[in-house]
Every structure is written in structure tokens, then in C-alpha cells.
Amino acid sequence: MSNPILQVSGLTMDFGGIRALNKLDLDVHAGEIVALIGPNGAGKTTFFNCVTGIYTPTAGDVLMTRPGDKKPISLKGLKPNYVTQKGLARTFQNIRLFSKMTVLENVMIGRHCRTKAFILGAVLRNASTRREEQQIAEMSYSLLEKVKLADLANELAENLSYGAQRRLEIARALATEPHLLLLDEPAAGMNPQETQALIELIREISSDGQAILLIEHDMKLVMALSDRIYVMDYGKKIAEGNPEQIRTNPEVIKAYLGEDVDA
Numbered sequence: 491m492s493n494p495i496l497q498v499s500g501l502t503m504d505f506g507g508i509r510a511l512n513k514l515d516l517d518v519h520a521g522e523i524v525a526l527i528g529p530n531g532a533g534k535t536t537f538f539n540c541v542t543g544i545y546t547p548t549a550g551d552v553l554m555t556r557p558g559d560k561k562p563i564s565l566k567g568l569k570p571n572y573v574t575q576k577g578l579a580r581t582f583q584n585i586r587l588f589s590k591m592t593v594l595e596n597v598m599i600g601r602h603c604r605t606k607a608f609i610l611g612a613v614l615r616n617a618s619t620r621r622e623e624q625q626i627a628e629m630s631y632s633l634l635e636k637v638k639l640a641d642l643a644n645e646l647a648e649n650l651s652y653g654a655q656r657r658l659e660i661a662r663a664l665a666t667e668p669h670l671l672l673l674d675e676p677a678a679g680m681n682p683q684e685t686q687a688l689i690e691l692i693r694e695i696s697s698d699g700q701a702i703l704l705i706e707h708d709m710k711l712v713m714a715l716s717d718r719i720y721v722m723d724y725g726k727k728i729a730e731g732n733p734e735q736i737r738t739n740p741e742v743i744k745a746y747l748g749e750d751v752d753a
């Protein structure tokens with residue numbers, strides 16, 4: 491088997507006396523949808539923050555192997571914008587859009603991390619910059635079509651419904667052309683119809699070959715989409731397997747006592 495796109499080993503994160511992550515191993519292969527689940531406070535967001543450069547982990551490594559790479563590169567210690575440039579994009583638990591910009595502009599911003607002419611061109615506005623802007627706008631528009639927001643391209647982001655804002659965040663992350671897409675609670679705050687539409691969207695994105703790692707509390711979504719699931723509790727991995735194995739795992743049932751894993 492080829493190297494995983496993402497290979498996390500021994501990831502540990504201490505906040506003062508709190509060990510939020512404890513020697514966590516996790517990998518994601520090309521084309522997979524992998525979910526990371528666990529009760530509140532288990533360490534899921536800390537994991538994403540360590541992988542995407544928001545925190546530098548106390549110990550462990552985060553390796554990425556992109557198509558064509560002879561050996562993995564380490565993302566550990568890289569700033570978030572460099573992590574994005576290497577091919578890892580994410581959405582956030584609390585939506586982070588530019589509310590006073592249009593829907594299309596929000597996606598175009600995501601794309602700019604891949605363009606040469608951005609800073610210099612923004613000052614000079616020469617012909618090649620204008621051509622590149624046009625290409626970015628077209629590519630961004632096609633992503634809006636994918637997430638079913640093309641009709642709202644010129645609307646301000648703040649005027650979108652909650653579910654639509656979450657889909658816009660996904661489009662913006664896809665605009666960076668990631669090798670791996672990280673989704674942080676994409677269904678949070680959605681009604682059942684919005685969640686169902688999201689499940690279909692994630693399936694469609696995955697069918698294009700996009701590898702996806704997601705954190706989610708909505709078990710219906712997790713069970714419907716995941717090829718593999720990692721379960722953590724108190725910063726440690728307590729189980730790993732396919733949805734059926736996770737659904738029936740006694741450790742998982744114990745960790746979730748009182749919560750509904752059997753969606």
C-alpha cells in the first residue's frame with residue numbers, strides 16, 4: 491500500500507497540567523473518509539489544531555505524503571498558511587467567513603493561496619493579473635455550483651442561512667485544492683434536512699477522489715459516510731474500525747454512555 495496522505499504518530503499536546511492529546515496515532519489514505527469522534531473534551535479540536543499548525547504539539551509528528559512525493563514531509567511546527575499551501579485545508583467549528591464579502595469573493599480568497607500574482611498583481615493590476623483573477627472567479631464559481639450556492643454568488647456571506655454558510659466554508663477550503671480536507675463539525679447546528687444535504691455533498695466531494703478527515707458529533711452523518719472511524723476519550727485513542735465495528739465496540743459504548751451511538 492502507498493504511504494498514507496496523512497500519518498500522525500505519537501501526537502501529544504499538553505496545556506500546562508492538562509494532557510489534551512496522549513500519543514495519538516492516526517492515518518488517512520487517498521480517497522478515504524475518516525472520522526474522529528469522542529465525547530466533549532476528548533481532544534478532537536486540539537488534534538485538528540495540532541495538525542493544521544495552530545498549535546505546535548508537545549511531542550509526536552504529523553507527516554504528509556502528496557502524490558508524487560518521494561518521501562513524507564513533516565507539517566509539525568509549520569504556520570497554518572504553510573500547512574494550507576502543502577495541501578491540507580480545513581473548516582472550523584465556528585464559521586469563519588468574511589461576512590461583508592460576497593459568496594463568490596469568499597471562495598476566491600481561498601484560491602489565492604495557490605496563485606502567484608496575488609500580492610504584486612494586486613498592486614500593479616496588469617493584464618496577467620486580470621486574466622488570473624478571471625480564472626480564479628470561474629474556478630470559484632464552479633465550486634459554488636458544486637456546493638449548490640451558485641445562485642447566491644453575489645449575495646453577502648452574512649445573508650446566507652446557517653447551512654449555506656457551512657457549505658460555503660467547504661467550497662472555500664476546496665478552492666485551495668487540498669490533498670486532504672479537514673471538516674470540523676460540519677453538521678453542527680444544522681437541521682435534519684440540511685444535514686442530509688451535507689451528507690450528499692460530502693459523498694459527492696469524496697467521489698471525486700478527495701480524502702476527508704472529519705470531526706463530528708452527529709452519528710448519523712459519521713455512520714453514513716465514514717470508511718473508518720477513530721474514537722478518542724481523554725486524549726487517547728480508545729477504538730478504531732469501520733462503522734459496524736465501532737457501533738458494537740464495548741469501550742465506545744462505555745465512553746458514550748447516555749449518548750446515542752447507534753444512529
Ligand SMILES: Nc1ncnc2c1ncn2[C@@H]1O[C@H](COP(=O)(O)OP(=O)(O)OP(=O)(O)O)[C@@H](O)[C@H]1O
Nearest residue numbers: 505508509510528529530531532533534535536537
Ligand atoms: N488552549 C487551551 N488551553 C488549555 N486547555 C485547553 C485548550 N484547548 C483545549 N483545552 C483542553 O483540552 C481538552 C480537550 O479539548 P478539545 O476542545 O480538544 O476537545 P473536543 O473533543 O474538541 O471537545 P468538543 O467535542 O466539546 O469540541 C479539554 O480538557 C480542554 O479543556
